Each structure stands twice: as structure tokens, then as C-alpha cells.
Amino acid sequence: MNFQGILVPLVTPFKSDKSLDVETLKQLTKAFINKGVTGLVVCGTTGEYYTLNEAERETVLKTVAEVAKGQVTLIAGINDLSTEGAVTRAKQAKSLGYEGLMLAPPSYSLPDQTGVIAHYETVAAATDLPIIMYNFPARIGIEIEYDTVVYLSENPNIVAIKESSGDFSRALRLLQTPFENFEVICGCDDQPVDFFFWGAKSWIAGAGNVFPEEQVAMFNAAQAGDWDKARQIMRNIYPAIYSMESGNYNQKAKLGCLKGEINVGTVRLPLSDLSEEEKGEFMSFFKK
DSSP states (O other): OOOOEEEEEOOOOBOTTSOBOHHHHHHHHHHHHHTTOSEEEESSTTTTGGGOOHHHHHHHHHHHHHHHTTTSEEEEEOOOSSHHHHHHHHHHHHHTTOOEEEEOOOSSSOOOHHHHHHHHHHHHHHOSSOEEEEEOHHHHSSOOOHHHHHHHTTSTTEEEEEEOSSOHHHHHHHHTSOOSSOEEEEOOTTOHHHHHHTTOOEEEOGGGGTOHHHHHHHHHHHHTTOHHHHHHHHHHHHHHHHHHHTSOHHHHHHHTGGGGTSOOOOOOTTSOOOOHHHHHHHHGGGOO
16 A cells, blocks of 8 residues: 555535535545545545445445546545444445555543554454554544554554644654554644654645645655755645644635635534635635
8 A cells, every 4th residue: 555645535525405415526536636646535534424324425435436546545534433333344445445444543432542452453353454543632532652553553454653643742752663564644734844854754634635736745845855845835835724723624624625626515513614704714825
């Protein structure tokens, strides 16, 4: 599985009545491929997976795979409240042609680290697809602790961690750990240059829905050692990213999708729509 570069966790387009918009999903998938991203993460947090029923989820996964298979790396988000549910979703992803999985610890139940390890080991034993762990304690409620990461990194089916804690001291410790066949992926939209400088090879970024070209250019600059260019690109997009990180992230990822070039609709409840004032403030970042 190639996940070096920019991988975009796709938003899920909805029509004005909040039903699934399959045609726009196809259009969006093609657009990201054309922008040069390495991969797509489907049914992740930015994709509002928690609002999709099972039929919709399968439709989203199938649609993206039909358009993108063989052109970019396809990763399925398989989060579930139970380990059994995550196993079922892993098997579904395999059957639909996905090449990798992204999995956070179960939310709400707040397992201890022994439970976290058992969760990942159980899913890893049930699939031959590589698994990217997802550490986002602000959203999930628990952290995949450092020693747990080191332990699970030795499982051949667990190949990476998307580090979204926002704690760069933790990230730096992970990035300087001599892992074998295990990657630390940037999961913080405001820290990619830092991650790349310390050797990260990929960035899974919800803001990639807004800035795919810029993020690909930033990654390429970092790979070439052109840190001035990488920093300048980050300076240019940072105001919008800061706004996203400050609140209503999903709403802004959808509103600003490809800087407003594609209308992917709004969010589903329990997320609330942006006010007209908020929409205007966010879209002002893209006015030339």
C-alpha cells in the first residue's frame, strides 16, 4: 500500500434534502485524482461516517472504488463502537477492493490500554489489509499511549499511525522512534511542515478537501528539501486552516471544498449548518 504523499479523507456530498449525492461524489473523486493526491480515505470522520446508514455507507465505498481503483490508494475508515463492528467493516472494505484500513479506538466505551491493544489485535487478526491506527484523543476520548503504539507496531498488519493529538512533543517522540516497517503520518492540519521535517512521508488531512494542490506542492517541496517553499505554502493556507481548526471543521471542509469549486452540500445532524455570516467569513479566505 502506497501512502506516501497527500491522502484526502473525503467529505460525503449531500443534496439539499440531506440525501446522498452520488453524482457529486463521483465528480469529487475524479477531481482529487486530477489534483495529484496519493490516496483517498473514505468513510472517515471528515466524511461524516457516523451519519450514514449501512446502505449509504456501502454506496459511498462502492462509488469511490469504482471511480478511483488503480489510480490512487484507497483506504476505508472502519470505526465502530464495537470491535465486532470494526471487524465487519474491515471485511466489507476488503470485499469492495480497498487496500488499507484506518481505525481509531472505539469511542464512548473508554477502554484502557489493554482493551485498546485487544481491539487492534482482534481486527488485525481478522483481515489481511494493512491498518493505520488513528490517534485523536480530543474526539475519541482516549489516547493510544506511546508504549501501546510501540507494542502494536510490531504487528505485521498494523503499519502506521495517523497522529492527530496536536501534541507535537508526542509526535516528535514517535517520529524519532526507530520503528521497522511502521510509519508516523501527519494528522494535524497545522503541523505538516514540522512532521515532514522530521521524516514523515504522508499527511492525511481533512483540509485536503479544500487545498489538495497546495498540499501536494508542500509535500513535494519538503521532499526536495525546499523548506522555504514549504513554509510559504503553509503561510498562504494557514489562515483558513486555523479557522477550520477553531471550530465547525466539517462544515468548513464542505463549504470550501476545492475552494468552493464543487458544491458538496452541507452537513447532517447532529452537526449544525454555518450561519451566512460564518460562511462569508470563511469563503473570504479564497477571494483574490
